[in-house]
Structure formats: C-alpha cells, structure tokens
Amino acid sequence: MNGVGFPLLSLVTWLPLVGGAVILSLRGDEAAVAANARWTALWTSLAVFVFSILLWVDFDPANPGFQFVESHAWMPQWGMTYKLGVDGISVLFVLLATLLTPICILASWESIKSRVREYMLSFMVLETMMVGMFCALDFVVFYVFFEGVLIPMYLIIGVWGGPRRVYAALKFFLYTLAGSVLMMLALIAMWHVAGTTDIEVLLHTTFPASMQIWLFLAFLASFAVKVPMWPVHTWLPDAHVEAPTAGSVILAGVLLKMGAYGFLRFSVPMLPQASATLAPLMFALAVIAVVYTSCVALAQTDMKKLIAYSSVAHMGIVVIGIFSINEQGISGALFQMLSHGIVASSLFLCVGVVYDRMHTREIARYGGLGDRMPKYAFVFLLFTYASMGLPGTAGFVGEFLVLVGAMKINFWLALTGSLGMILGACYMLWLYRRIIFGTITRAELKAMLDLSPREMLVFAPLIVMTIWMGVYPSAFSGFWDASVSAMVAHHQAALASPVHLAELVAGVLR
Amino acid sequence: MNWTVALPEIVLALCGLAILLVGVLRRDNAFTLCSMLTIGAFLIAAVTIIAAPQGAGYHGLYVADAFSGYVKLLILAASALGVIATLDYAGHEALRRFEFPVLMLFSTLGGMVMASAVNLMSLYIGLELLSLAIYVLAAFARDTLRSAEAGLKYFVLGSLASGLLLYGASLVYGFGGTMDFARLAGELGTPVAASPGLIVGMIFVVVGLAFKISIVPFHMWTPDVYEGAPTPVTAFLATAPKVAGLALLLRVLVVPFGHLLADWQQVIVLVSILSMLLGSFAAIAQSNIKRLMAYSSIGHMGYALVGLAAGTPEGVRGSLIYILTYVFMNAGAFACILCMRRQGRALERIADLGGLGRTDPALALAMAIFMFSMAGIPPFAGFWGKYFVFTAAVGAGLWTLAILGVLTSVLGAYYYIRIVKVMYFDEAEPAFDRRPGSLSFAAAVTALFVTFFVVVPAPFVAAAEAAARAICW
Numbered sequence: 005m006n007g008v009g010f011p012l013l014s015l016v017t018w019l020p021l022v023g024g025a026v027i028l029s030l031r032g033d034e035a036a037v038a039a040n041a042r043w044t045a046l047w048t049s050l051a052v053f054v055f056s057i058l059l060w061v062d063f064d065p066a067n068p069g070f071q072f073v074e075s076h077a078w079m080p081q082w083g084m085t086y087k088l089g090v091d092g093i094s095v096l097f098v099l100l101a102t103l104l105t106p107i108c109i110l111a112s113w114e115s116i117k118s119r120v121r122e123y124m125l126s127f128m129v130l131e132t133m134m135v136g137m138f139c140a141l142d143f144v145v146f147y148v149f150f151e152g153v154l155i156p157m158y159l160i161i162g163v164w165g166g167p168r169r170v171y172a173a174l175k176f177f178l179y180t181l182a183g184s185v186l187m188m189l190a191l192i193a194m195w196h197v198a199g200t201t202d203i204e205v206l207l208h209t210t211f212p213a214s215m216q217i218w219l220f221l222a223f224l225a226s227f228a229v230k231v232p233m234w235p236v237h238t239w240l241p242d243a244h245v246e247a248p249t250a251g252s253v254i255l256a257g258v259l260l261k262m263g264a265y266g267f268l269r270f271s272v273p274m275l276p277q278a279s280a281t282l283a284p285l286m287f288a289l290a291v292i293a294v295v296y297t298s299c300v301a302l303a304q305t306d307m308k309k310l311i312a313y314s315s316v317a318h319m320g321i322v323v324i325g326i327f328s329i330n331e332q333g334i335s336g337a338l339f340q341m342l343s344h345g346i347v348a349s350s351l352f353l354c355v356g357v358v359y360d361r362m363h364t365r366e367i368a369r370y371g372g373l374g375d376r377m378p379k380y381a382f383v384f385l386l387f388t389y390a391s392m393g394l395p396g397t398a399g400f401v402g403e404f405l406v407l408v409g410a411m412k413i414n415f416w417l418a419l420t421g422s423l424g425m426i427l428g429a430c431y432m433l434w435l436y437r438r439i440i441f442g443t444i445t446r447a448e449l450k451a452m453l454d455l456s457p458r459e460m461l462v463f464a465p466l467i468v469m470t471i472w473m474g475v476y477p478s479a480f481s482g483f484w485d486a487s488v489s490a491m492v493a494h495h496q497a498a499l500a501s502p503v504h505l506a507e508l509v510a511g512v513l514r
Numbered sequence: 515m516n517w518t519v520a521l522p523e524i525v526l527a528l529c530g531l532a533i534l535l536v537g538v539l540r541r542d543n544a545f546t547l548c549s550m551l552t553i554g555a556f557l558i559a560a561v562t563i564i565a566a567p568q569g570a571g572y573h574g575l576y577v578a579d580a581f582s583g584y585v586k587l588l589i590l591a592a593s594a595l596g597v598i599a600t601l602d603y604a605g606h607e608a609l610r611r612f613e614f615p616v617l618m619l620f621s622t623l624g625g626m627v628m629a630s631a632v633n634l635m636s637l638y639i640g641l642e643l644l645s646l647a648i649y650v651l652a653a654f655a656r657d658t659l660r661s662a663e664a665g666l667k668y669f670v671l672g673s674l675a676s677g678l679l680l681y682g683a684s685l686v687y688g689f690g691g692t693m694d695f696a697r698l699a700g701e702l703g704t705p706v707a708a709s710p711g712l713i714v715g716m717i718f719v720v721v722g723l724a725f726k727i728s729i730v731p732f733h734m735w736t737p738d739v740y741e742g743a744p745t746p747v748t749a750f751l752a753t754a755p756k757v758a759g760l761a762l763l764l765r766v767l768v769v770p771f772g773h774l775l776a777d778w779q780q781v782i783v784l785v786s787i788l789s790m791l792l793g794s795f796a797a798i799a800q801s802n803i804k805r806l807m808a809y810s811s812i813g814h815m816g817y818a819l820v821g822l823a824a825g826t827p828e829g830v831r832g833s834l835i836y837i838l839t840y841v842f843m844n845a846g847a848f849a850c851i852l853c854m855r856r857q858g859r860a861l862e863r864i865a866d867l868g869g870l871g872r873t874d875p876a877l878a879l880a881m882a883i884f885m886f887s888m889a890g891i892p893p894f895a896g897f898w899g900k901y902f903v904f905t906a907a908v909g910a911g912l913w914t915l916a917i918l919g920v921l922t923s924v925l926g927a928y929y930y931i932r933i934v935k936v937m938y939f940d941e942a943e944p945a946f947d948r949r950p951g952s953l954s955f956a957a958a959v960t961a962l963f964v965t966f967f968v969v970v971p972a973p974f975v976a977a978a979e980a981a982a983r984a985i986c987w
Contacts, residue, residue: 151897
C-alpha cells in the first residue's frame with residue numbers, strides 16, 4: 005500500500021475528470037462560461053499538480069518495485085484488475101503531465117477564444133488519460149488510457165487547429181490507431197499465455213522466444229508510431245503544425261513519451277530475447293531518424309515544423325538509449341525524455357508567443373526580434389541551448405548518457421548518434437539567428453510587445469526545470485536508478501539463462 | 515409437458531392481442547397509448563424471462579436456458595428502444611397508426627421464439643414471424659415510393675432466403691433423419707457420419723440466416739432497405755432482428771453442427787472477413803447517413819462473427835458481448851439520426867450534421883460517443899465487444915482473421931470519426947428543430963450505457979459467459 009494513506013494515484017488520475025464535469029455543467033452566457041471554464045480548468049489542474057507533488061515527496065527511490073499501488077477487482081474472472089502504481093520509471097512522467105497541463109491552460113488563456121468550454125474539457129479529459137496511462141499497472145487499463153488519449157487530442161487538433169487541421173487530425177488519429185490495434189492483439193496473446201493482464205505478473209512471465217519476436221513487432225507497430233520513429237513519423241510534423249500551441253506542447257511534452265515509455269515498460273523487460281535480437285533494427289531506425297530528420301529540420305521554413313522534426317531526432321536518441329539496454333543508456337533515455345518534455349514544450353510555447361502576435365510561423369517573416377523583445381530573446385536562447393544539449397542545461401545530461409551507453413555497444417552507433425547533436429546545433433542556432441538577430445526590416449514587427457506577465461509565469465517553471473535538470477541531474481535520475489538497475493539485471497539474467505527452456509518443457513509436461 | 519418454458523412468449527403474445535384490441539376499439543389517437551402499452555408488455559415479458567423456470571418443453575421444440583434468456587432480454591431492450599424511437603417520428607410523417615407498435619411487438623415475439631428454438635421447425639416459425647412483421651414495417655409509409663420499394667425489396671429477397679433456409683432444413687432432415695438440434699448433434703458425433711447432402715443442407719441454413727443478419731455476400735438488400743424504410747423501422751431493423759439472427763446462427767452452428775466445426779469454420783471466417791472489408795470500404799463513400807449505418811452494420815456483423823468463427827465457448831461469449839454493445843450504440847446512433855430535422859423535415863445527409871457541436875452540444879456529444887464506440891476506441895463499450903471477439907480469435911489461433919479484423923477496424927474508424935469531424939470541425943449548418951423528449955431519453959440512456967460499460971463490465975461478461983456455456987458443451 006502507499007505511504008500517504010489514501011488512493012493518491014486514483015485521485016490524481018480522476019480529479020481532472022471531476023473538473024471536466026464541473027466545466028460541462030457551467031451555465032450562463034458565453035463570456036461567463038468561457039471565463040469560468042478557464043478558471044475551473046486552471047484550479048483543477050493546479051490541485052492535481054499539488055497532489056502529484058506528494059508523489060515526489062513520498063516516493064522511495066531505493067525501492068525498485070512499484071509504489072503507491074492500488075488494486076480493485078474489475079473483471080477478476082478474466083484476469084483484469086483496476087491496478088495503479090508507479091515505479092522509478094513512470095513516476096516522473098506523471099509529474100511531467102501534471103506540470104505541463106496547467107502550463108498549457110495558462111498558455112491558451114487568451115489565444116483560444118472560441119468554444120473555450122469544450123477546449124478546457126478536452127484538456128481535462130486528456131490529463132486524466134495521460135496520467136492514467138503512466139500509472140496503469142494492468143495492461144488493459146493501460147491500453148484503455150493509451151487509446152483514450154486519441155479522442156481529446158483529435159478534437160484539440162481538429163477544432164482549434166490551423167488551416168489544414170482536419171487532415172492533420174485524421175492522420176494523427178488513424179496512424180496511431182493502426183499501430184495500437186496490433187498492440188491489442190499482442191496484449192490478448194500475452195493474456196492467453198499468462199492468464200492475467202497484471203503488468204507486475206507479466207514482467208516476470210517468460211514468453212517463448214519465437215512468440216517474443218511477434219509480440220515485439222506488434223508493440224513496435226504501436227510504439228513506433230507514438231515515439232515517432234522513422235518511417236512512421238510523418239504524422240507528427242502535420243499534427244504539430246496544425247495543433248494550437250497548447251496542443252503541440254502536450255503532444256511534444258507527454259504524448260511522444262508514451263511510445264518510449266511503452267518500450268521501457270513492455271518491450272524491453274517483458275521480451276528480453278526479442279529486444280536483444282531486434283536491437284540492431286531499432287538502432288538502424290533510430291540512427292536514420294536522427295540523421296535524416298535533422299537534415300529535414302535544416303530545410304524547414306516553418307518554425308513549428310522545424311521543432312517537430314527536431315523532436316523526431318531527439319526521440320531517436322531516446323530509442324538508441326533504451327535499446328542499448330545498459331544502465332547509462334536507459335538512464336540517459338529517461339533523462340532525455342524528461343528534458344525533451346520540458347524543452348520541446350518550451351520551444352513550442354516560444355513559437356506560440358510570436359504566433360499570437362503575428363499569426364504566422366514562417367521563419368522568413370521574422371528577424372531582429374531581439375531589439376524589441378529582449379526578455380523573449382533570452383528565454384528563447386535558453387531553450388535553444390537546451391535543445392542543442394549545451395552542458396548546464398537539461399538537454400546535455402540525457403544525450404551524454406545515451407552516447408556513453410551507445411559507446412558500450414558500438415562505436416559507430418555512438419558516432420552517428422552524436423551527429424544528431426551537431427546537426428541539432430546547426431538548425432537550432434540558425435533558427436535563432438533568423439528570428440532574433442539582425443535588424444528589423446518589417447514595419448509590423450516593430451510593434452511587437454515583449455513577454456506579458458502571464459507569459460513570464462508560463463515560462464518561469466520551465467526555465468527553473470531546465471536549469472535544475474542541467475546542473476543537478478541526480479535529483480531526477482535518483483528516482484529511477486534502482487528501477488533501471490533492476491531492469492538491466494533482469495534483462496541480463498533472462499538472456500543468460502538458456503530461454504528457460506527446461507522450465508517451459510516441464511510446464512508443458514505437467 | 516413443461517409449458518411454462520414458453521411463458522414469456524405466451525405473455526407477450528397475449529399482450530400483443532390485447533393491444534391490438536385496444537387499438538381497434540379506441541379509434542382515435544390510439545398510437546401513443548398502444549406504444550406505451552407495447553413498452554409495458556416488453557417490461558412484463560422481461561420480468562417473466564427472469565422469473566420463469568428454465569428447461570426444455572414442447573417435445574424438444576423449445577428451450578429456455580441462460581442463452582435464450584440473455585438473447586431475449588437483449589431483443590426486448592432493442593425493441594423497446596425501437597418503439598421509443600417511433601413515438602415522435604410517426605407524428606411527423608403521418609404514420610400514427612396503432613399497428614406500428616403492434617407489428618414491432620410481434621416481430622419481437624418472433625425473435626424470442628428464435629432465441630429459444632432447438633428444432634428446425636420452431637426455428638423457421640420464429641424466423642417467419644419476425645420477418646413478416648418487418649416486411650410490413652419496411653413498407654409502412656406506403657405512400658412514399660422509397661418505403662414501398664424497400665418493403666418489396668426486403669420481401670422478395672427475404673422470401674428467397676427463407677426458401678433457401680427451408681430447403682436446407684429439408685436436406686438436413688432428409689440426410690440426418692431428425693430436426694431436433696440435440697439429436698442432430700448426436701447423429702453427427704463423428705464427423706465422418708456427415709454426408710455431403712447434410713453439409714449442403716447446413717450451408718443452405720447458414721445462408722438463410724446470413725441473409726437475415728446481412729453479411730457479405732448476402733448483404734445486397736441492406737443499404738437500399740435501410741435507406742428506404744422509415745427511419746425508426748431502420749433503427750429497429752438494425753438491432754432486434756440482428757440479435758435474433760445472430761443468436762440463432764450461434765445456436766445452430768454450435769449445437770447441432772458443432773462437430774462439423776472444421777466444415778463451417780472456414781465459411782464463417784471467409785464471410786466475416788468479407789463483411790468487415792466491405793463494411794469498411796463501402797461506407798467511406800456514403801453521403802447518406804442511413805446508408806452509412808447500413809454498411810456499418812454489415813461490418814459490425816462481420817466482427818460479431820469473428821467470435822463464432824473461433825468455435826469455442828470463449829468465441830460465443832465474445833459474439834454475445836459484441837452484439838450487446840452493438841445494440842446499444844446502434845440504437846443510440848439512430849436516436850441521434852432521428853433528431854436530424856429542420857422545419858419538421860427529416861434530414862439524412864451527413865453534411866446536415868455540420869457544426870452540430872455548436873448548435874446542439876449535447877446531441878453532438880452523444881453522437882460522438884456512439885461514433886467513437888463504433889470505431890472501437892476505448893473506454894467506450896464498442897471496444898470491449900471487439901476485445902472479447904478478438905480474444906477468442908487469438909485463442910483459437912485464427913491470426914489472419916484477427917489481424918485483418920483489427921486493421922479493417924482502423925479503416926472503419928475513418929468514416930466514424932469523419933462524422934465527428936463534420937459535427938465538430940465543419941461550419942455550422944442551421945440548428946435542428948427542438949429535440950423531442952423521447953429521443954433525448956433514448957440517446958441519453960444508450961450514451962450512458964456505452965460510456966459507463968467500462969466501469970462495471972463484469973456482470974455483462976459473466977451473463978454472456980453463462981449464456982455461452984449453456985449452448986457449448
């Protein structure tokens with residue numbers, strides 16, 4: 005049981021939905037409803053964040069197992085339980101989701117003008133789904149949340165998005181769904197072997213080696229779309245470009261982590277043989293993603309698209325880290341996921357700031373903003389550095405650890421992976437130069453105002469996080485060290501024992 | 515002889531006759547009264563099903579078991595929703611005739627007989643009672659060309675299917691020597707005993723039933739009849755008869771022909787795949803929402819058959835859960851479609867839903883829930899139907915079927931979420947007329963069921979499991 009004496013994870017998961025119900029029941033004229041919806045959403049998400057701080061405080065980093073576990077009968081005869089819990093791998097992602105949601109709501113305070121009630125409702129539902137997904141300790145519960153994310157996100161992109169929002173929303177929905185349904189079959193197959201969908205049990209179930217390959221591929225279909233990995237990443241630039249700022253923030257900050265989290269929660273620990281066998285494939289896809297999408301990012305003329313492609317490249321680094329399956333690699337991948345969650349979100353917010361003023365994301369339409377917006381220039385610079393992986397910022401630690409982990413596997417892997425960092429510096433610095441430096445040539449840019457107090461409030465926690473993670477990384481990596489060591493040890497033990505063949509035969513004979 | 519096993523049907527039949535009398539004697543405005551009485555009769559029948567004893571009776575023609583109970587309750591729920599759907603519609607279209615609910619009642623009665631039939635004879639009687647009432651219902655708006663055409667089309671093709679079924683039944687009788695399901699199963703205990711004639715007969719029976727639940731390649735009538743029939747009839751047609759037909763198909767293939775699994779499994783796998791594919795592809799191009807629902811129902815029947823194709827108790831359970839979720843989301847979606855009305859005129863184009871998210875947020879929300887559910891997106895009920903049928907398919911090792919099934923469900927999701935797109939992303943069309951209370955009620959009840967199924971699925975799954983165990987041994 006958990007240390008707080010009440011079902012904390014259920015509270016954090018379902019509280020946003022309660023806020024959503026309140027928003028749904030608001031009555032009055034449109035302006036009043038909009039204002040009330042904004043405040044309800046903000047206070048709800050802040051309350052959720054405060055509760056989730058308890059996770060940070062009460063989490064025991066020395067314990068590699070699951071904590072705050074709750075379990076209720078759901079469909080016991082068919083091996084399904086409503087079971088929640090977090091371990092070192094998932095706990096910080098819960099916090100990431102609960103931190104980013106109020107920031108998103110603040111960021112859309114003024115930019116969303118139409119159908120505010122529905123917008124805030126979508127965000128509340130989305131928060132429930134995201135948090136639930138990271139907390140789920142039952143595969144079916146996980147799947148429900150994993151897929152459920154599609155519904156609010158589809159609406160957020162499609163209703164409040166840009167000109168090609170319908171295309172982007174449909175593409176996002178169908179790509180992700182196509183991957184997920186194959187995972188459902190894998191889930192069912194695992195249930196037939198284990199008789200339960202409890203993740204804790206599945207983690208210690210040995211699946212036959214031939215089956216592992218198929219399960220791994222089914223998971224790959226689902227998670228690769230979410231990560232996204234080359235060549236199924238094409239939905240991401242579209243979705244990012246068309247989504248409203250807050251939608252991009254959540255997409256980059258949390259939704260992209262769902263795929264990598266899936267690899268860490270299911271593929272690697274549950275399917276050790278397949279992970280080891282297919283690691284070269286994963287490395288190949290990830291390296292292509294890093295190099296190719298970085299080059300594509302160089303060629304972009306749209307700010308959001310550039311950052312979207314950089315996300316694909318950064319997530320490629322994460323995949324390299326995960327499948328190097330050593331402590332440095334996985335730890336670095338987790339760190340990179342967290343830092344990317346903060347940094348990419350911040351970059352999208354930076355784009356949102358100028359987009360709210362100019363209503364264009366064309367890089368060529370900007371230039372010389374440093375003169376008029378010094379505070380903005382500073383904030384943008386910080387996150388540009390963090391995205392490049394400059395030491396002292398959040399981005400450095402993760403990439404460094406991943407490259408150390410990759411170096412243990414193969415020198416060339418580490419070398420090509422590090423190309424991503426070099427190219428990252430190229431496109432980020434070039435982007436920064438084109439937007440901030442130079443002289444103002446356009447009359448309309450001269451009228452632009454610097455960051456408003458509300459915008460400063462949005463950026464403040466993200467700046468703190470970026471620097472905190474950069475200068476004192478063990479405050480974060482301490483959470484998962486025990487879990488990652490246990491996972492790596494378990495993986496090596498599974499590979500060392502000859503496929504548990506004897507046990508398997510004995511089981512059949514019995 | 516244990517006559518009480520048919521008590522629910524007897525009660526319902528007597529109620530139907532009484533309501534008919536009421537309608538005839540009260541000449542003025544008996545429609546609403548008869549509708550209410552019909553819903554009341556359904557309730558009484560439902561209570562009797564729960565209370566009545568189980569067992570076999572009528573010299574092995576008839577049985578009341580967990581399977582028939584589950585199916586009958588579902589049919590009654592579907593029919594009650596169907597009657598509620600007509601309440602407002604009939605007033606608009608000058609169809610306020612008391613025969614309307616009474617015909618639905620007798621059709622329901624036929625469905626209930628089908629659910630209990632354990633003999634080819636009682637099977638046929640039930641099926642014909644169900645069908646004849648629906649032929650009349652489909653042509654009920656006899657002054658409109660489309661409705662008359664739909665009725666005629668359904669009648670001609672339905673009679674053909676009945677003929678095929680009857681022919682199959684006679685072949686089975688001729689080669690098997692009995693019409694009783696249990697004895698047929700005994701005769702066929704060794705698959706070698708099955709003569710080719712008997713297998714041909716079985717195939718004919720399957721074809722007849724396949725027509726009733728409109729699975730490919732016996733689906734041709736569906737889009738036209740769905741489009742032409744009065745919308746509440748379409749709503750009824752898409753739910754109660756499908757439940758009855760599927761239930762009968764399950765029982766016929768599992769009980770008397772259970773030992774011929776190897777022979778019929780490939781057929782069911784094939785028609786299931788074809789139905790899922792056609793349901794997904796053909797619906798994409800539709801602009802009429804009733805036609806879209808027709809193709810969607812073809813697809814859904816394909817998914818329901820995935821469970822049967824497994825040929826295991828697990829598979830029968832999956833099919834039963836699937837049809838349960840199907841009934842509720844389909845009835846709900848039709849309740850929403852029936853709300854599509856401007857200045858009293860019924861609308862059928864998908865484009866008419868444009869901007870519904872602004873003009874009527876509650877209706878749009880309900881419709882969106884049904885569409886996401888039909889697409890199989892969790893946490894809605896539709897996902898659980900798919901989950902349990904695919905569990906069975908995977909358990910039986912039917913990987914091709916399972917993989918094709920989930921992939922076509924992605925294709926299907928395209929047109930379902932396209933409706934969500936029209937409602938939420940498109941420019942607003944003029945608002946619909948005020949929603950009548952009856953339809954709001956039907957939509958709300960079904961939407962709540964579809965949404966909250968995930969919270970307490972266990973009792974429903976347990977009921978389906980008990981039903982499946984009752985026919986599989």
